[in-house]
Amino acid sequence: MSYFRSDLTNLPAYVAGKPGSDPSIIKLSSNEMPFGTLQAVRSVLDRDLDTLNAYPDMGAVAMREAIADFHGVDIAQVAVSNGSVNMIEKIVDAVCDPGTEVVMAWRSFEAYPIAVTLAGAVSIQVPVTDDGEHDLVAMAEAVTDKTRAILLCSPNNPTGTAFTHTELEDFLGRVDSSIPVILDEAYIDFARLEDPVRSEELLQSHPNLIILRTFSKVYSLAGLRIGYTLAHAEVAEVLRAIATPFGVNTLAQAAAIAALGDTDEVKKRSDFIVSERERLLEALDGLGYKIPRSQGNFVWFAMTDVEPFVEVANRHLITVRPFAGDGVRVTIGSEEANDRIIAAATEYSQRG
Numbered sequence: 001m002s003y004f005r006s007d008l009t010n011l012p013a014y015v016a017g018k019p020g021s022d023p024s025i026i027k028l029s030s031n032e033m034p035f036g037t038l039q040a041v042r043s044v045l046d047r048d049l050d051t052l053n054a055y056p057d058m059g060a061v062a063m064r065e066a067i068a069d070f071h072g073v074d075i076a077q078v079a080v081s082n083g084s085v086n087m088i089e090k091i092v093d094a095v096c097d098p099g100t101e102v103v104m105a106w107r108s109f110e111a112y113p114i115a116v117t118l119a120g121a122v123s124i125q126v127p128v129t130d131d132g133e134h135d136l137v138a139m140a141e142a143v144t145d146k147t148r149a150i151l152l153c154s155p156n157n158p159t160g161t162a163f164t165h166t167e168l169e170d171f172l173g174r175v176d177s178s179i180p181v182i183l184d185e186a187y188i189d190f191a192r193l194e195d196p197v198r199s200e201e202l203l204q205s206h207p208n209l210i211i212l213r214t215f216s217k218v219y220s221l222a223g224l225r226i227g228y229t230l231a232h233a234e235v236a237e238v239l240r241a242i243a244t245p246f247g248v249n250t251l252a253q254a255a256a257i258a259a260l261g262d263t264d265e266v267k268k269r270s271d272f273i274v275s276e277r278e279r280l281l282e283a284l285d286g287l288g289y290k291i292p293r294s295q296g297n298f299v300w301f302a303m304t305d306v307e308p309f310v311e312v313a314n315r316h317l318i319t320v321r322p323f324a325g326d327g328v329r330v331t332i333g334s335e336e337a338n339d340r341i342i343a344a345a346t347e348y349s350q351r352g
Helices: 006-010 039-051 061-071 084-095 111-118 136-141 165-174 199-203 233-241 250-261 263-286 307-315 335-349
Strands: 078-081 101-106 122-127 147-153 181-184 209-214 227-230 298-302 321-323 327-331
Touching (some): 006 111, 039 250, 061 078, 061 250, 078 084, 084 147, 084 181, 084 209, 084 227, 101 111, 111 122, 122 136, 165 181, 165 199, 199 209, 199 227, 227 233, 250 263, 263 335, 307 321, 307 327, 307 335
Parallel strands (some): 101 122, 101 147, 181 209
Antiparallel strands (some): 321 327
């Protein structure tokens, strides 16, 4: 006997990155940062350890104030969540009725179709281009009277590509303002474009834009699960109302505030990742790989048969993230880790 809806039988499972089986193996399968906890964060965690008998601030006021100041928006435009995936689920569930549709690029973040299915809606997956980019024109054309939301991921996980401010502004102009456009910018801190998306600016003229950010990546806080949203005040108010009560814990709120204040160290870390990304991409180009020009903290090897590459990576003591039939995503890590990626890619390219 099953107590659950029949459509959940085929619910795609989220696959976490595989860890190494011993300390000599470097995990490059989950887009985690190769750095430890920021010192500024360590200090506030130690300070607040004796307060865990009490519930956290349900309104996360101090955290929302810090986020608002950081982005130059009003606190009323900020909502927080237990990781950005939690917010995605909340938004999709709130806007969708059974049988309605959510348009997304594919391949993109694998949590999207799971959230859509849980809401009883249908994923309309628009293929990315041969270069791994969102086909924004095709996505706009995929909108119908059943569309309840559009999901964009830039930089896109797992292909790494990002669209420009001009491209996003043009896309928003094509979409009716009654349809929420959810922009997932989990990896935006690693993007280095000539025309970078200025999403806070677009909020002023596009009330249907909902921006998602996370502390899991550049801030090295994946273990605390902290996400947030920037939106028009009316939208953010609803998102706070439907949020899981006490969804962001005491330590997470304190850590987020401290991390936002440690701009120099965060910038130093993101610059290191970008520098190593360019070194890695140059090496892969020299080996003959056609790698999308990543703007994230990972690179994408498009291939249909992924297991041989995974096996080679394992021999070089790194774990990578395969996506069956599509490709392999490899996180950019320490210099040693990236040297191992190059060595594995070199061996793989020399296979007969």
